[in-house]
Amino acid sequence: MLKGKVAVVSGSAQGLGKAFTHILLENGAQVAMLDVNEEMGQELQVQLNQQYGSDRTQFYKADVSSDQQFTDVFQKILSKFGCIDIFCNNAGIADEKNWEKTVSINLSGVVRGTYLALDHMKKQNGGNGGVIINTASLAGLGPLPSAPIYTATKYGVVGFTRALSVASQALDYGVRINALCPSFVRTALIDSFKQEDKTGQFHSLFSITENMMEKFPFIEAEKVAEAFLLLVKDESVNGVALVVKNEATIIFILVLIIITVLRTRLLYRSRRAVTRTRIIIIIIIIIIIFFILTAGPGLAQDKPGTLICTRALPLGAVTGSRCVLGSARAQQQQKAAGGAAAQREHEHGVRGETHLTDILHAHTGAPGARDTDSVIQHTDGDGTGSRWPSTELEAEVTSAAPCLPNQAPPLLTPPTFTVIGQ
Numbered sequence: 001m002l003k004g005k006v007a008v009v010s011g012s013a014q015g016l017g018k019a020f021t022h023i024l025l026e027n028g029a030q031v032a033m034l035d036v037n038e039e040m041g042q043e044l045q046v047q048l049n050q051q052y053g054s055d056r057t058q059f060y061k062a063d064v065s066s067d068q069q070f071t072d073v074f075q076k077i078l079s080k081f082g083c084i085d086i087f088c089n090n091a092g093i094a095d096e097k098n099w100e101k102t103v104s105i106n107l108s109g110v111v112r113g114t115y116l117a118l119d120h121m122k123k124q125n126g127g128n129g130g131v132i133i134n135t136a137s138l139a140g141l142g143p144l145p146s147a148p149i150y151t152a153t154k155y156g157v158v159g160f161t162r163a164l165s166v167a168s169q170a171l172d173y174g175v176r177i178n179a180l181c182p183s184f185v186r187t188a189l190i191d192s193f194k195q196e197d198k199t200g201q202f203h204s205l206f207s208i209t210e211n212m213m214e215k216f217p218f219i220e221a222e223k224v225a226e227a228f229l230l231l232v233k234d235e236s237v238n239g240v241a242l243v244v245k246n247e248a249t250i251i252f253i254l255v256l257i258i259i260t261v262l263r264t265r266l267l268y269r270s271r272r273a274v275t276r277t278r279i280i281i282i283i284i285i286i287i288i289i290f291f292i293l294t295a296g297p298g299l300a301q302d303k304p305g306t307l308i309c310t311r312a313l314p315l316g317a318v319t320g321s322r323c324v325l326g327s328a329r330a331q332q333q334q335k336a337a338g339g340a341a342a343q344r345e346h347e348h349g350v351r352g353e354t355h356l357t358d359i360l361h362a363h364t365g366a367p368g369a370r371d372t373d374s375v376i377q378h379t380d381g382d383g384t385g386s387r388w389p390s391t392e393l394e395a396e397v398t399s400a401a402p403c404l405p406n407q408a409p410p411l412l413t414p415p416t417f418t419v420i421g422q
């Protein structure tokens with residue numbers, strides 16, 4: 001529960017920010033909504049007042065690309081709510097033609113908001129600590145060719161978040177900083193990006209984006225909000241770029257099953273056998289659909305430094321999650337890799353951290369898996385041990401920059417993300 005906590009969400013009049021606001025309110029927090037779109041913001045506030053009570057939200061008009069407006073509104077929020085515990089830099093646009101505006105909202109706006117929040121939250125200034133969550137994008141981890149500037153800003157947000165999260169830990173600010181990297185969500189931003197006045201010289205490349213949309217089918221804003229909530233609530237998570245995406249694999253498997261159903265006539269001579277096989281296959285399809293519709297979200301490790309939010313299917317393999325740490329065999333390999341890394345720690349005097357790349361390397365045997373700076377944490381409470389997650393499917397991930405020698409990171413003690421997908 002987040003009762004008694006105060007959250008600020010920028011870009012909250014619609015889309016993802018609105019979904020984040022809802023989930024925060026559902027979990028008991030008070031929310032200051034901030035957006036440049038006053039009309040939509042006020043309208044939403046009226047709805048939220050009816051739904052959650054009139055003292056839970058307040059809308060503020062501000063443009064995150066303006067230092068003055070952002071700072072003024074920040075002070076107003078503090079005057080009303082007294083303190084801020086959760087700060088989400090979510091406002092964003094996709095305008096390749098007016099690229100400077102895109103940079104000043106998507107990247108400079110995030111820096112602006114983060115520094116305002118950090119100054120207020122950090123222990124050294126008398127703050128209570130807290131969490132900052134920056135909405136980046138999957139395009140912050142891999143390119144979106146029709147949107148180079150948008151891509152650059154999101155890479156910037158991921159880089160800024162990663163670096164600052166380690167700085168915050170090293171300087172003992174008591175503030176966690178994480179990034180959220182969703183793939184496509186059907187919002188006004190996506191609609192606007194279809195227009196030539198936004199895509200500019202890259203307009204003809206929109207078909208590439210459409211292909212990507214097939215590869216990463218739209219996710220519901222509510223699903224992204226559930227991943228957002230995990231970053232808010234889990235006090236051990238710092239410096240993570242949390243990927244939230246759908247992959248088309250389930251559909252692929254369903255298509256395969258349907259093709260099999262259609263082909264059964266060729267395989268069986270007896271009509272009764274055909275009917276029986278079809279019934280069995282239809283039951284299997286219904287069971288799969290049931291699980292897809294009812295399963296909650298889970299987190300699986302996708303690649304170094306990222307977690308993939310997927311559905312908690314018992315048929316995890318079908319979710320398309322490229323889960324590398326899930327199987328018992330993989331876990332043994334983790335342990336083996338942990339041993340090797342412990343030896344290296346001994347040699348280099350670095351304690352309590354094991355390079356995730358070693359684990360990936362052990363699991364996949366792929367040398368390419370080493371090309372990253374991500375680490376997996378396995379500190380004991382006192383920072384001296386090399387404890388592996390005891391539950392089979394637990395993984396502890398962060399995407400920190402170079403290890404800080406001989407420091408037991410206070411904010412990075414064992415998180416417990418369950419790796420789904422077995």
Ligand SMILES: NC(=O)c1ccc[n+]([C@@H]2O[C@H](COP(=O)([O-])OP(=O)(O)OC[C@H]3O[C@@H](n4cnc5c(N)ncnc54)[C@H](O)[C@@H]3O)[C@@H](O)[C@H]2O)c1
Binds near residue numbers: 014090092136138190
């Ligand atoms: N929709 C997607 O597919 C997707 C995927 C990944 C990440 N994102 C990111 O999620 C965030 C939210 O996007 P969305 O899809 O919900 O878009 P959206 O257009 O639905 O909402 C964005 C909100 O930000 C507000 N905003 C824009 N410029 C602002 C400014 N200068 N100051 C204050 N508020 C401003 C808008 O008024 C709007 O209410 C963005 O950072 C976006 O890059 C979106």
Ligand SMILES: CCCCC[C@H](O)CC\C=C/C=C/C=C/[C@@H](O)[C@@H](O)CCCC(=O)O
Binds near residue numbers: 137142143189212
């Ligand atoms: C189209 C307008 C802007 C909206 C963009 C949104 O932020 C959504 C971006 C969604 C998907 C982007 C995908 C980019 C993917 C690839 O380049 C791929 O390499 C990324 C792979 C990352 C990973 O390995 O997980």
